[in-house]
Each structure stands twice: as structure tokens, then as C-alpha cells.
Amino acid sequence: MNDVVGKLRELLGSGCITDPEVADAYLTDWRGLLRGRATCVLRPNSVELLAQCVRICREAGVGIVPQGGNTGLVGGATPNDSGFQAVISTASMRKIRSIDPVDMSVVAEAGATIADLQAATAEAGTLFPLSFASEGTATLGGALATNAGGISAVRYGSARDLLLGMEVVLPDGRIWNGLRTLRKDNAGYALKHLFSGSEGTLGIITAAAMKLAPQPRVCEVAFCALETEDQVLDLWMKLRAAADGNVRAIEYLSGSCVELAKRDGLRSPVQRANHYVLIELTSSRRDAGLREMLEEFLAGALEDGTIVDAALAQSGEQRKQMWRLREDQTEVQKRAGRDFKHDIAVPVARVPDLLRRCKAGIEAGFADAMVVPFGHVGDGNIHLNVVLPAAVGTEWAREQGKRIGELVYDIAISLGGTFSAEHGIGRAKIDLLEKHRDPVEIDLMRKIKGALDDSGLFNPDRVFSRPLG
């Protein structure tokens, strides 16, 4: 092992980190729930160096954990406890190589953060459409490796949908240069789509070309109060038709979510209700008439009883306040007790069933549990979170949490849904994959993994429950 580290240090100099204190940030996951050990943390600053690191590790049989911003929620980028894995971080590969406002594309290295990309492309008069809570730290490579979704996926799609081209270091140390910026390219298999969402198990994404969108010039935000789960779906159906492609976000919040936020000092702009929906419309057309359209839409929805109250933001400050009710949920729920997250999705038409059945099931089976679901209703993607009182014991809470998880995932699956909508499998959801996915599907995945990484070098013990072969 010393021999390998010696070679890597020779190659990277200070880019090979072995001091445990310096390495610490790379060994602990974002939420501080997982802590691993590593033989070393590598920060190569070029694709060639990164490929050399892979070759050295491969020769010595050292497993590699690729890492972007390390903001994943399922432990995909944190090394295990063995101390035998090497972390390869893209933190020293952050260059934004080109922004082309004519072609509407950006080419950047994998370590560029989502926020950096947003800022740089905005300066060029365009929009980098990906947007999610951890965007200040999350990287392009990580977002692609996990196919990150977020709040604007309803309009622009998830990371994979925005992908034009990719550069990848393969488990055998070769570099695949697929960094094209074409909108149509039916010349061979969809390799870039395959690498996207493979969570570092098939290759390390080192650079990517992504689609940009025209910069929005008008934006309208409204906050609605609704009585029933069916009305939430009804509102989305009507809005989808009324606003055509202009819905940038439609976010659901349960009554309980807003009550929790109020306890923390936030204010709701509408009357108290069982359910809330935040709407954001955007357009690059100044004359798109979004405000009139939204006013008319909300008036109609009030009149026909789809909603019971609504507020249309009159200023940037009011827009921000409405968004805080949604964006602060992670923090608000953390402060409320022991929070258990379930990132699930169902067909959009089944969202009301999902909300009803989860609430009823959890409230019937778990006396102290508070159900606080919120999320991307336009994608059928609900974060079906549950908070247990802070006072309960750790062991008991863990046991309860496990049972709640089983309930929630079983309901989602029975509605044709998934146990992982946008966070991936990582280490946390391997059992769920084994339990809920067709063995044929898992076998196909294992065959592809075996074909591209026969020695299981890349992100071992992620996605798959046991070694290959």
C-alpha cells in the first residue's frame, strides 16, 4: 500500500492527500451521517493525471471512490471503513472551458460547481437550468453521475436531459472523449446516458458539455392553499395546460410542512390549509403576459374551487419569502426532531393516492410521527419525510425509521413508483434495489458493470449488493 501511495504522491505532489485532518472533508458525507477511511485522497488537476491515478490504483487493486461535491444523500461518494479505498476528487478540475450563447452550450470540467455554472452562464446571457438545494457545493460531475433533478426539472429535465457530451476516465485507465455539443447524434450507443446516473461505478466523468436555455426575463411566483390531495393534482393539470411550457417549478408542501416553518418564524402568505402549492412561471419573452395569465388562472381556480386561497408575489422580496417556505424545509424538519427522508416518485396521476396512503399508514402505525411531505409534484417526485420527536432514543428511532421506510417504499412501489426518484442508490438503497427491482434488470446492470469494470475497481460496494463474478 505504501508503494502505491508513494507513486501517487510522486505523480500529484500535494494533490495526493494522506494527512487525515486535511482529508477529513472528503471522508465524511454532507450530512455527517457517514464517515469512512481512505488510503489517500487524490486531487488530480487534469484528465491525464486522473487517468494515471486510475492506472496506478488498478495495478495495485485499490478500489476507487469518485467524488464531486460530496453532497449526495445516499453515501455514494464516501469511502467505506476499510481504509483501503482511494478517493479521487474532481475538486482541482473546476474550469469552465467555454460558454457558447449561439450554440447554447457550456463545456466545463467535472469539478465546476452548479452555482459556478449558473453564474458564469448567466453572465453570458443564458441559463444553466439545473437548480437544487446543494448547488453551491455540488459539482457538474456529481450531478451527472447521479442524474440530479431538482426544482426546475419539470421544465428543463434532470441532469441527463441536459447532457450533450462527456469525457470519462474508464476503469482500465483509458480516456473516452465524447465531449461533443450536438443536439442530434445517432451514431452508436447512448454511452453518455449510461454513464449519467451510474454513480461512479462505470467511469469517472471528468468534463461535460451541457445544454443552456434562454435566460428568463420575466418571473412570477404564487403560493396557493388547497383542501384536498386531489385538488393538488387538479391544479397541476390545469396549470400545465394553461401555462404551456412556462412552468419552471411547481412545488408541493403539506399543511404540516408550513406549520413547522411557521414555528420557526416564517410566515405563510395564505390562509391555513391542508395543502399548499408554490408555482413559478418564467419566460424569456418580456411580453409573455405571465402575470395576467397567472392572475386569471388563480381567479379561475378560486372560483371553481380548486384552491381556497392564493397569493401572487408583488416583489422580489415576496417571491423570496414564498420560496423560503419550501427551501427551508430541510433545516426546519431537522430542527423539529429526528427526520427520516424518503425520496420517492410515482406516476403523476397517483400523487394524491401516495400522499393519502402514506399519511394514513404512518399516523395509524406510529403514534408520535409527523408526516411532512413536500416536493416536485409536476414530476410525481415527493420527498415523503417523517419527523419523530427529538426526545426518543436513538435505537428506537432507528427501528421506527426502518419500519416507516418499509411502509413508504411499499406504498410507492404498489402505485407503480420508485424508491429512489432523484438521489440514486449509493450505499443506502442497495437493499431496496434488490428488493424492488426485477432480477432481470439487476442482472443487466451487473453484466454492463462486468463488461466495463471487470475487477470492480470503481466505487465498490455501491449500487450492487455483492462483488461481481
Place this chain on the structure above:
Amino acid sequence: MNDVVGKLRELLGSGCITDPEVADAYLTDWRGLLRGRATCVLRPNSVELLAQCVRICREAGVGIVPQGGNTGLVGGATPNDSGFQAVISTASMRKIRSIDPVDMSVVAEAGATIADLQAATAEAGTLFPLSFASEGTATLGGALATNAGGISAVRYGSARDLLLGMEVVLPDGRIWNGLRTLRKDNAGYALKHLFSGSEGTLGIITAAAMKLAPQPRVCEVAFCALETEDQVLDLWMKLRAAADGNVRAIEYLSGSCVELAKRDGLRSPVQRANHYVLIELTSSRRDAGLREMLEEFLAGALEDGTIVDAALAQSGEQRKQMWRLREDQTEVQKRAGRDFKHDIAVPVARVPDLLRRCKAGIEAGFADAMVVPFGHVGDGNIHLNVVLPAAVGTEWAREQGKRIGELVYDIAISLGGTFSAEHGIGRAKIDLLEKHRDPVEIDLMRKIKGALDDSGLFNPDRVFSRPLG
């Protein structure tokens, strides 16, 4: 061989076709350029029967050519000359299983035609967004297997972008049921994306779930005349910003294309120019103000010199006339002489360079050649077609055609482009794949092919230049 056919006939009855006359339609490609032979043509009417056919063929080592509508342009679905291959057609699997206007999804068997899907989903008040010339015959399975694009890809994406879930029969005869209708599902590898565009070499798509869109309620079409290639790009840039997501199609036509169409009796609504662009805007909002917006946009474009003339369709009849100039190109060009098609794409920003360089290169090197490019300028996808006089000899024309192809593809590649934008590789473009793609990329494809179809059973001699292993 007789033994295999016997088993298949026992299984399928009249669904196993051996009469050469009846089989003929399955053995000849759409344009009548390729003609193959087959041991039999199989038309199973269920996924289970189809899987059994695969198992029988597999046992006997009979290669399988999957076939949808057989409308591909690169010979991907026509058997070779050996007479040892079996065609498996999805022609008896055409059921549209469900259309859900709430969920905005449709689930259908692979043999349903694109036109059937358009009609059935329209009746349910929704839009099946795929649209291309062969839609009356082309099937859902074929469209997905080749990742078909077409005229509305600029707004809605290609087939793969609309894909929610898939059912596939694998080369080992197992069935993968991935027929989910989820908008977000990050639980494992992007298998459905991989099967899409793999041209029947990895699996036979037997059913799919696809996204629908809100039905457009307003539609405006305009035809513009422009002087230079740069103005074509400029017009698209300005329109993209001005019309936000409402551009359903932006189609380029060279001056020569329109002249050819006029010779065939069609009429142009604008003055004669070097270049033309057809614009179609749609919206599901009746109050989207598309007409006013387009009028204002065209007035501005005239004033600032981006265009020299424009006509806005005043009726459905006028819209149809404008579209005929574009849609009749295939027929018009065929009648004009010996036509050579090149389905290429470049980054959108490089379209003017592509048009200029191809025209200059071909006119300089081939005295009688007429360059007649048209296509999906918003995707950077130009059908860089060339017509040689009908009178020239077949052999000479073929030789000229080959040289023209080399020139066109080399120019596209040098501009960061591709030699196959939306038609795939099939049999016709295997050499181009070998010549222009990174060997690492081809090796990755071969590894995946080997992992899923180790005996090379599915669509042999397509995509890859030599057998595996």
C-alpha cells in the same frame, strides 16, 4: 434449418411466414435499395411468443433481424443476403394499451405506428409529439430503436427524450419489464436509454411508455426568405429568445430546394432568395399571443435585415402549402435526378459554415451536382442532399456519390459534427463509424454488445463491422 422453421411454425401458425411472396414486404427496405433473404419472417402477437421465437432461434444459432415499420434509411431492419437470418416483425403487436391524460403518458406495443399514436392520443386531448415523414408506417419500437428525431425535436426532443419506460426481449430470450411511467427514477443504470438507439443489436423493444404533451390550441406558420447562411442562424437565435418554448419547428430550405419544388408545380409565398426558413409556433394557451408575437418578430427581422421577405399563413390551407415546400423535398429531389442523402449534424453555431463549405466544395469538385440541403436547423441537423443528373450512368453516379459523401462527412466532422444525426448506423454507415469515432468509444460499444448478446444473435452485421470476440 427446417427443424427450426418447423418449431416456429408450430408456435406461431400463420404468424410464421415462409412464402417468399408474402414475405417480400419484410425483405426489402423502404426505398427499394436493399433486398435481403430470410429463413422466415415471424410475426408473434405477444411478448411471450416473441421471447419464445428468440429462444428457438438462439438454440439453432439463427441470427435475428428485428423489424418495425421497416422505414429506416440505413438498412438496419432488412435481412442480409444469406437467407439464414430470421426477421422478427412487431407488425402483430400494435395495441395501444393505455392513454392517461392526467399522467400525460401513453403505453403501447412496439408495432403501433407513430400515426396511430398521434391519432389516439389526440382523441384523448393530448399530443404525441414525435413527427416525421414516415410516421404513417414507422412504429413506436422502430422509432425508439433508432432514436428517431424529426421536425418537432427542437421543441419536444427525439424519441429517447420522450421515453418513460420499456419492455424488451433480450438476446437470451428473457423479458425485461421496465414499463414504468415515472418522470424521475434514479434507481439503477439508464437501461432504457441504452436500448433506445441501439438499433436492435441489444434487445427487441416490445412495448414502451412515452411522455405526452398538452395539445396545442394555437398554431402559426411563417415562411421567410434570407440572403445569407449567417442570417439563417441569426434568425433562429432571435426567434429562440423571442418565442421562448413555443417553437415547434424551424426548418431550413436552400434556395435550390425551393427552385426544385417550384419546377414541380409548388408555389413559394415569398420572393426568390438564397435561403428559406419555415417557422411553426404552437401553444396550448389560446391567449399565448403567438400571432402578434410572430408578426412583430417578422417585422423586426425585416427591419434589421435578418430576412428579406416573409409570409405569415392566414389559413390552414396556406400553412399546408408552406409545409409542402419542405415535406415534398424527398419526392421532389428524387424526381430531379439521382439523389444522395447525407444526414448530418453540427453544433448549431456551425450550421452556416457547414452550408457554405459543403456547397463550395461540391460545386468546385462535381460539375453537375446540385446541392439541395434542408432540415432541422434548430437542432443543427441538416440533410445535406445532393442531386446528380438522372442521365449519368449508374456506376459513375455511385462513384461520384461516394466521393461527395466523403467530402460532406469530412466537413461535418471537422466542424465537431456527426455523420449520422437521426438515421443511425444500420448497414450503411458502419464504415463511417469505424472511420470517424474514437476507437475507445467503439470498444465500449462492443463490450456492452458482448455483455448482452455474447453470441451476436441480434441484428448481426449492423452497427459493428465484424463479429464480436
